[in-house]
Amino acid sequence: MSLTGGSLDQAQARKHALNCHRMKSALFGVLCEIKEKSALNIQGVQQDDPPDPHTMRLDNMLLAEGVAGPDKGGASAAAALAAAEGTPDDGSLEHADYREKLAQIRQIYHVELDKCEQTCSEFTSHVTNLLREQSRTRPITPNEIHQMVAIIHRKFSAIEMQLKQSTCEAVMILRSRFLDARRKRRNFSKQAVEILNEYFYSHLANPYPTEEVKEELAKRCSITVAQVANWFGNKRIRYKKNITKFQEEANSYTMKTAVDAASVSSLSSQSDSPVTPNSEGYPAISYTPD
DNA sequence: CTAGATGATTCTGC
DNA sequence: GCAGAATCATCTAG
Structure with missing residues (x-):
């Protein structure tokens, strides 16, 4: 405080004088021009990168599984599951379970996606405001701000892609669980x-x-x-x-x-017993009473 | 929780 | 194509 206290007003006055200097805009113009050409400029930022095939695949899969797009409660996926399984008898309960778990995945996906989008827009506006603020004291072109926003969006879309990927994985695991008959093994009565x-x-x-x-x-x-x-x-x-x-x-x-x-008695209710007597000549196991 | 039982799948040889 | 063998994944009793 002792350091700045006394000179704060002085510094403010100097800043104001600088801002109002008649050469300021011209100077900023030159500096910005140099910056655009120099290495300081943000390199390798392609504005219109083509749609990533990987992302498209993820999007298509999430749409097909009923995770993205309009809420169908995973109905289409469950239907596909039923078709693949071909067992309509015990399916309803299993599919309800499947739908429930798919809905959980869907909910988590949307919550995280919303969070991501919100954070992205908050961060973007924060950075934009900051840069606009700073552009008054240092040379920052609107193009630079635009590029910075693009970088932020790119970073966040990478996060989104990861979210999509992990969601796809979760759906695939869920699917394989329900499609793998071995997992549904029940002991016979x-x-x-x-x-x-x-x-x-x-x-x-x-x-x-x-x-x-x-x-x-x-x-x-x-x-x-x-x-x-x-x-x-x-x-x-x-x-x-x-x-x-x-x-x-x-x-x-x-x-x-x-x-x-x-005792071929009347108590045997198995009139249609398939147990045919062993007519083969193979040695059967010997009966050894204790 | 774990070991053993059990139903299903996959691979191989005939 | 079938049976045997190995293996997987789940169920269940303790």
Whole structure:
């Protein structure tokens, strides 16, 4: 304070004198001209850069996924998902979940985008005002201000692009989660496993059900033929890998079928049992009671 | 939370 | 094209 206090008025007066100097505008003109030509000038600023194909791709994808553009609640994406899946039965619940998560992504995207745009315009006007203010005391051309604004916009559009990219990634992850059938794996019902095991162990010598049998088993278990085939494929290999581990299970099922066969009584409600007796000559697992 | 179980997928050989 | 084998991703019991 002691340094400036006394001379503040003096400095202000000098500044004012400078601003009002008759040569000021001429001097500024020359300085600006030199600046435009010199290295101080902002280099490499192309005003009309062509639309970036990467950005366009991101925009198109966000539009297609229902994240950008009019709010459809991800309906189109969910529809596409349903079409890709081809399973209209259990789809509604899954799609509701999908839509909900997509809506979350959409909301975050728009909030962040708005924030970005607002910050950009605030920062731009701040810098513009600052430069205009400074242009009174140092040579700054309107073109320079314009270029500075362009630079700011470019920086912010880079941030926007990153936002778009991460949003796209999030959507893709979400999509893959819902499209990947493995992620929707549900264990078969106890009854279904029972039916399949029953067939497997009673045909242990040749556990290769025919197409007809697979269809029958699929119907009884309320699963698809492919699932039956998968189950038998897995079962065969896992059984073979560790027979001792399955010994107990095998015993329980062979016993069960033996009991069932022995008492073909009225209590058996399975009139359409596909469990055909094992006619092959393969050695079945031996029953070893404890 | 973790290990084991389990349904699905992918690759390979026949 | 099918079966076996390996692997993945999820489910589930403890």
